[in-house]
Amino acid sequence: MNENKVALKEISSVDLQTQGKFRWSQPDRYKSLLSNNKTAIIPQGSALSYVANSFSNDSLTINMKRFDRILFFDTTQKKITVEAGITLNKLYFFLNKYNLFLPIQPGYPGITIGGCIAANIHGKNQYNEGLFENCIEEILLFHPKHGELIISKQQNQEIFDLTIGGFGLTGIIIWAKLRLSLLEENSVNITHEPVDSLYDTATKLQKLSSSYAFLYSWNDLSPNSKYKGRGFIVKGLFTNSPKNKFLLIPEKDLFYPMKFNLFTKQTISIINQIYYFLNSNKTEKVPLYEALFPFVKKRSYYSLFGKTGFWEYQVLIPHNYAEEFCDLFSKLACQNKASISLATCKIFRGSQKYLNFNGEGIVFTFDFLANPSSLELMRQLDKKLSDFNGIINLNKDSRINHETVSLIYPEFELFHKRLRQFDPQRFFQSDFSKRLKL
Ligand SMILES: Cc1cc2nc3c(=O)[nH]c(=O)nc-3n(C[C@H](O)[C@H](O)[C@H](O)COP(=O)(O)OP(=O)(O)OC[C@H]3O[C@@H](n4cnc5c(N)ncnc54)[C@H](O)[C@@H]3O)c2cc1C
Numbered sequence: 001m002n003e004n005k006v007a008l009k010e011i012s013s014v015d016l017q018t019q020g021k022f023r024w025s026q027p028d029r030y031k032s033l034l035s036n037n038k039t040a041i042i043p044q045g046s047a048l049s050y051v052a053n054s055f056s057n058d059s060l061t062i063n064m065k066r067f068d069r070i071l072f073f074d075t076t077q078k079k080i081t082v083e084a085g086i087t088l089n090k091l092y093f094f095l096n097k098y099n100l101f102l103p104i105q106p107g108y109p110g111i112t113i114g115g116c117i118a119a120n121i122h123g124k125n126q127y128n129e130g131l132f133e134n135c136i137e138e139i140l141l142f143h144p145k146h147g148e149l150i151i152s153k154q155q156n157q158e159i160f161d162l163t164i165g166g167f168g169l170t171g172i173i174i175w176a177k178l179r180l181s182l183l184e185e186n187s188v189n190i191t192h193e194p195v196d197s198l199y200d201t202a203t204k205l206q207k208l209s210s211s212y213a214f215l216y217s218w219n220d221l222s223p224n225s226k227y228k229g230r231g232f233i234v235k236g237l238f239t240n241s242p243k244n245k246f247l248l249i250p251e252k253d254l255f256y257p258m259k260f261n262l263f264t265k266q267t268i269s270i271i272n273q274i275y276y277f278l279n280s281n282k283t284e285k286v287p288l289y290e291a292l293f294p295f296v297k298k299r300s301y302y303s304l305f306g307k308t309g310f311w312e313y314q315v316l317i318p319h320n321y322a323e324e325f326c327d328l329f330s331k332l333a334c335q336n337k338a339s340i341s342l343a344t345c346k347i348f349r350g351s352q353k354y355l356n357f358n359g360e361g362i363v364f365t366f367d368f369l370a371n372p373s374s375l376e377l378m379r380q381l382d383k384k385l386s387d388f389n390g391i392i393n394l395n396k397d398s399r400i401n402h403e404t405v406s407l408i409y410p411e412f413e414l415f416h417k418r419l420r421q422f423d424p425q426r427f428f429q430s431d432f433s434k435r436l437k438l
Pocket of ligand 1: 014042043044045046047048049050053054064084085105106107108110111112113114115116118119120121122123166167169171172173174295395430
């Protein structure tokens with residue numbers, strides 16, 4: 001497409017709750033990117049977010065995928081500078097030749113570095129590695145009124161803090177200098193430890209948190225399991241396996257659109273039972289690529305929801321409330337006869353800032369079929385969250401509104417205020433920012 005052309009493009013959030021045709025452009029030159037001085041624009045990476053944070057009815061989307069070059073690389077210092085539109089996939093293949101990798105990555109290789117920064121994503125063991133911000137040395141940010149700004153912990157720190165996990169609302173990230181880790185071994189030894197319930201998972205994960213490079217759980221919360229959450233903890237340690245080195249999948253469009261609807265209350269129970277029996281107690285050695293990006297092999301999961309999509313509810317609950325939360329969740333799920341296709345847990349630590357999904361405790365993730373009883377259950381959970389000092393991941397939940405967020409995110413108003421101080425005209429807006437009245 002011509003760099004200056006604006007097209008009407010069909011875009012949807014991954015959960016399919018927001019869909020439509022939106023004004024979209026894909027510049028490929030700095031000249032056109034940096035001359036953008038219209039109000040109401042929003043940057044986009046691969047649009048692989050569950051929520052509509054890179055498009056809106058009133059904004060022009062600036063897709064960054066053409067800016068995907070490696071600008072600087074230093075193997076000895078283990079540093080790389082990349083344009084923000086580069087995918088994790090492209091970066092992985094490049095770094096693999098030098099036995100280096102990015103230690104914190106989300107579960108899908110099509111995601112861009114710009115998207116990782118703007119959502120301050122978490123990887124497979126947030127407890128050990130923290131959030132994506134820990135990989136960032138500095139960023140070049142462009143804002144029509146402020147021009148090009150180098151931002152880091154040392155330079156323009158206030159804007160840096162607003163930009164990391166700021167959902168593209170401070171400007172366009174042009175490039176980022178990232179810290180890499182040495183890849184000593186190229187495979188991951190994965191073991192599955194059975195658990196009886198959601199709370200059993202939470203307590204066991206806490207004990208295991210510092211011993212594994214990869215650590216999360218899979219729990220069955222389907223109606224047949226009586227919403228108890230039996231399942232297994234997935235534990236991964238690096239190991240060597242030379243033959244795996246060449247099992248990498250080449251770059252291509254890795255995400256398939258949804259075609260048919262297979263998930264119903266009944267099928268969820270059957271699918272989960274089969275999945276549990278196939279995987280519990282299993283031990284396997286998988287290539288690092290597969291361990292980092294488990295959704296590559298499971299991308300048909302999204303197809304199974306059909307055209308109505310799903311809702312994801314991801315909450316961080318402090319350890320001292322974990323038991324109460326698990327009891328409440330099982331009770332409400334039973335009462336509402338919830339349809340939960342996927343439930344997982346992870347351990348987190350750190351301090352919460354602005355809109356970042358961070359803090360100390362257990363992260364529970366639930367994927368619900370998009371139906372009225374799921375909505376009712378989430379509404380009931382929202383009401384209890386502030387009693388537990390819990391927060392919801394704003395990057396996963398398409399329905400959360402301004403009232404709930406301002407109640408549960410202590411620095412929401414501060415983010416709102418500082419964003420306006422930096423950008424009184426509010427150049428950067430998305431469906432997400434409008435829903436949250438940002
Ligand atoms: C299968 C799958 C697995 C996932 N696993 C995880 C996980 O393990 N952990 C996790 O935390 N998340 C996970 N996610 C969520 C995903 O990592 C984030 O939503 C990420 O932001 C998507 O990146 P993207 O390149 O698709 O960006 P988009 O979805 O296009 O945009 C996301 C946000 O980043 C902003 N943005 C993008 N590029 C720029 C730029 N150059 N400058 C400024 N702002 C920009 C956009 O405005 C938007 O607000 C997963 C998503 C999927 C589909």
